[in-house]
Amino acid sequence: MKEWIARVARQREFMIFVIVAVVTVAMTFSSPHFLTTGNILALLLGLSIEAIVVVAMTNLMVSGGFDMSVGSVLAFTSATTATFLRMGMPVVFAVLIGLSFGAIIGLINGFFVAKVGLNPFVTTLSGLSLYRGLTLIITGGQNLAGLPRSFRAIGQPRFFGVQTPIIIALVLIILGDLLLRNSRFFRQFYYIGGNEKAARLSGIRVDRLKMLSYVLTGFFAAVAGVVMTSRLGAASVTAGTGMELRVITAVIIGGASLQGGEGSVLGSFLGILLMGLILNALNLLGVSVYWQTFVVGATLLTAVVIDRLGKLKNEGQLVLPRFRFARKTTE
Amino acid sequence: MADYILEARGMVKTFPGVRALDEVDLQLKTGEVHALVGENGAGKSTLMLTLGAIHKPDSGTILIDGRPVSLASPHDANAQGISIVFQELSLVPSLSIAENVFANRQPINRFGMLDRKKLHRDTSDMLKLFELDCLDPSTLVKDLSISNQQVVEILKAMSVNPKVLILDEPTSSLTETEVEQLFVNIKRLKQQRGISFIYISHHLAEVFRIADSVTVLRDGKKVCDAEVKDIDEDFLITNMVGRKIDNMYGVRAPTDAIGDVLFEARNISRGDDFKNVSFSVHRGEIVGLSGLVGAGRTEVGRAIFGAEPIESGELYMDGKPLSIRKPQDAIARRVGYLSEDRKSQGLFLNFSIKANLIANHLSDFTGNTPFIQESKVNEFSRACVKDYRIVSRSVDQELKFLSGGNQQKVLVGAWFGINPRLLIVDEPTRGVDVGAKSEIYALLRNLARQGVGIIMISSDLMEILGVSDRIVVMQSGRIVGQIDGKDATEEKVIAMAAGSLSADGGCEE
Structure with a gap:
């Protein structure tokens, strides 16, 4: 039992959970508006779209990958789905086509990374512009409103007072965490991120799985796009702008690294929750909105510094200097 | 002139939970190759790092030419004539031989810019030492063979004019021919420049090929030292492991049959x-x-x-x-x-x-x-x-x-x-x-x-x-x-x- 507690306490999730709890308690005392159903739901609804993307991004970053194009993919699927709906296509088909566009874009990203061997950052950075550009081309820069009522049934109803985007996000997070943490299939992504060559020699289908992780990321971005479009009842060409950085920030706060091999969906969710919480707190406390971006940066830096210090202490290791110090020759 | 170019007395170094060096002595004669052997964790690396002043010992004295010295930083160690060639190559593959050899201390002209002519001339002079003056100092390190990269690594250590060179497992990534070449180079430096070597190795066979004397460490303690000509491989193994290993390579029982x-x-x-x-x-x-x-x-x-x-x-x-x-x-x-x-x-x-x-x-x-x-x-x-x-x-x-x-x-x-x-x-x-x-x-x-x-x-x-x-x-x-x-x-x-x-x-x- 004691060992179990010690292990939980060492987890990155626990550290963020404690911070989330501290912020929550502090805010409950400092603002009467904080712990109200209305505020909490608004907070969760605000981060639900990004939370959906966080699930797949965690999986991708655990495998050592990286996707800068999620915000643009979201806008692209949103625009295409809305276009098809306005053409009178049945909701089911329009949604399915939108989702498959997300998956196909993921496949393209994955193909270039896993098969062609391009750098993930560069590949998906081009995607960031490509799909935002396509969105602008097909919409002519116009927002697309006037979507059918039956489509809005995805993102607008409430169950027990809770909006569906929150429910969808929570279900995906719980499912995603369970699978990535425990299932044999998804555990393989940790091995790929930990040491790709060794994973290959361990009989893991590295290329195929890497492609799949991009497909999932594209697909989840598309799911987020559909949910968001339905919620707003319109497709916006600027939807998801800058989202990739907020999502990646949350995943790193949650314990993942750019090298891969670590991270969890729960941690990433707590990461995005913490960011949302801090912004909500700043709002309620009447701090200027201009501070928000600054605080996100500070949170990320604090999280990785604490993590690094913890690791250094664990290892008790000394890092050799890369260059031997020597007297400068003066000429 | 003292008997020993480098002497370490009673070196102690502890890390949390481990006594990595426990009253270790080491004596290095002028112009000899002194092997330092022991199992992983025996303290070889720690000793090397304290001699190079990368670790600070808890206690102990280092004497150079019989004079006690205090080494506060790797810079001090270099100034006192101790230089280390690390096991993992520490070269920048995309830079030239010359820039690697004089990393951090390239000659500059009066405008504070790199003096490439002098840089290349100095490097050529050093390459001559290894009869490698056929190599152009501006060759990029990534285009060199592993053994020549190792030579560049040694030259880099040599560029501070050391009296003592410490080589940490230098043969771990070399082929047999390259090892041969390294040994020729060591002997040449020993004879022509009077440099003394501390040679850290796992391979006992190498000790007998290159070293004049040897110190054996086990669990952070010095077990013994000896002249190489007086001992054999079994002696080293017994002292390193602390027990006698009879059948190093396992035994085939008489019942072990080979099937179809x-x-x-x-x-x-x-x-x-x-x-x-x-x-x-x-x-x-x-x-x-x-x-x-x-x-x-x-x-x-x-x-x-x-x-x-x-x-x-x-x-x-x-x-x-x-x-x-x-x-x-x-x-x-x-x-x-x-x-x-x-x-x-x-x-x-x-x-x-x-x-x-x-x-x-x-x-x-x-x-x-x-x-x-x-x-x-x-x-x-x-x-x-x-x-x-x-x-x-x-x-x-x-x-x-x-x-x-x-x-x-x-x-x-x-x-x-x-x-x-x-x-x-x-x-x-x-x-x-x-x-x-x-x-x-x-x-x-x-x-x-x-x-x-x-x-x-x-x-x-x-x-x-x-x-x-x-x-x-x-x-x-x-x-x-x-x-x-x-x-x-x-x-x-x-x-x-x-x-x-x-x-x-x-x-x-």
């Missing part, structure tokens, strides 16, 4: 890597695959495992065709491959022992569910730790905190875990202590005893001779001979492996 043919490769080829390679492995047999570095042994091993393609030829298991195109096919048919480079290709260093032990057979731990069952993993991992004597705090300990020998035992455990019928082990004891080595040999023999066929690829001739039931020798991608383990001698195997090949010079670039 298990595996056969017929005329497998791939381009220039290997051509028409045919050999068989019987049940319970350990076949040693020997040859010089570059003979194609690893390529054959990886090709059988499906990690690299085969262009033509067939594989057979139990007389039936064996189709392997990817590593996962091989594992499904219970063929395993233990990679030669455990750090970059074999293990997940940031992961726990148990995560590593199950990596190549995850499906054994799921029962009939999609989920990995922690209890099964723990049970298996604890059994492995016990059976293979993996020294660790718990199965949750990360692999990077284990010694090389224990890491290797984890890798062995992972591959024994697939219940192999054929296991290919590539350099199974590279960078492993003498003690752990003999344990790994015993494990391999034990596995063979259960009817498994083993192909052991190795550059260590003593290991090949000691362990193999049969030795297959390769040269330039072809099999050039087979010899029964009982009849094999060092000379016979070398004669086959080297054939009509002549040694390369140092200036092949």
Whole structure:
């Protein structure tokens, strides 16, 4: 039992959970508006779209990958789905086509990374512009409103007072965490991120799985796009702008690294929750909105510094200097 | 002139929980090569790092030319004439030889810009020392052979005009010819420049080839020192390990029988890597695959495992065709491959022992569910730790905190875990202590005893001779001979492996 507690306490999730709890308690005392159903739901609804993307991004970053194009993919699927709906296509088909566009874009990203061997950052950075550009081309820069009522049934109803985007996000997070943490299939992504060559020699289908992780990321971005479009009842060409950085920030706060091999969906969710919480707190406390971006940066830096210090202490290791110090020759 | 160019007295260094150096003395005579040997964790590296002032000792005195000195930083150590050549190459591949040699201290002109002319002239002068003045100082380091990169590394250490050069496992990435060249270079520096060397090594054979005297460390203590001419290899092993190892390479019990043919490769080829390679492995047999570095042994091993393609030829298991195109096919048919480079290709260093032990057979731990069952993993991992004597705090300990020998035992455990019928082990004891080595040999023999066929690829001739039931020798991608383990001698195997090949010079670039 004691060992179990010690292990939980060492987890990155626990550290963020404690911070989330501290912020929550502090805010409950400092603002009467904080712990109200209305505020909490608004907070969760605000981060639900990004939370959906966080699930797949965690999986991708655990495998050592990286996707800068999620915000643009979201806008692209949103625009295409809305276009098809306005053409009178049945909701089911329009949604399915939108989702498959997300998956196909993921496949393209994955193909270039896993098969062609391009750098993930560069590949998906081009995607960031490509799909935002396509969105602008097909919409002519116009927002697309006037979507059918039956489509809005995805993102607008409430169950027990809770909006569906929150429910969808929570279900995906719980499912995603369970699978990535425990299932044999998804555990393989940790091995790929930990040491790709060794994973290959361990009989893991590295290329195929890497492609799949991009497909999932594209697909989840598309799911987020559909949910968001339905919620707003319109497709916006600027939807998801800058989202990739907020999502990646949350995943790193949650314990993942750019090298891969670590991270969890729960941690990433707590990461995005913490960011949302801090912004909500700043709002309620009447701090200027201009501070928000600054605080996100500070949170990320604090999280990785604490993590690094913890690791250094664990290892008790000394890092050799890369260059031997020597007297400068003066000429 | 004092007797000793460098003397360390009563060096003590503790890390949390470990006494890495315990009252260690070391004496280095002027112009000698002094070997420092011991198992991993014996304190060799710590001693080296304290002499180089990268670690600060808790107590102890360092004397240079008989005068006590205080070394506060690596800079001080360099100024006092101590320079270290690190094991891991610390060169910048995309910069030139000259820029690497004078890294951080390039000559500058009066405008504060690099004085390239002088830089190149100085570097050429230094290259002459190794008769490598055919190399252009502006050659990029990444275009050099490993042995010439090592020379650049040594030159970099030499550029501070040291009296004492400390070499840390300098031969770990060199081929036999390159080792030969390194030894020539060491002797030359010793004679022409009067430089004294501390030579840290795992390979005891090297000690006898290059060193004049030796100090043995064990568990942070100095066990003994001696003149090399007065001792033999058994003396060193006994002192390093602290017990006598009788049968280093494991024993074949009289009841160990070699069965029928298990595996056969017929005329497998791939381009220039290997051509028409045919050999068989019987049940319970350990076949040693020997040859010089570059003979194609690893390529054959990886090709059988499906990690690299085969262009033509067939594989057979139990007389039936064996189709392997990817590593996962091989594992499904219970063929395993233990990679030669455990750090970059074999293990997940940031992961726990148990995560590593199950990596190549995850499906054994799921029962009939999609989920990995922690209890099964723990049970298996604890059994492995016990059976293979993996020294660790718990199965949750990360692999990077284990010694090389224990890491290797984890890798062995992972591959024994697939219940192999054929296991290919590539350099199974590279960078492993003498003690752990003999344990790994015993494990391999034990596995063979259960009817498994083993192909052991190795550059260590003593290991090949000691362990193999049969030795297959390769040269330039072809099999050039087979010899029964009982009849094999060092000379016979070398004669086959080297054939009509002549040694390369140092200036092949």
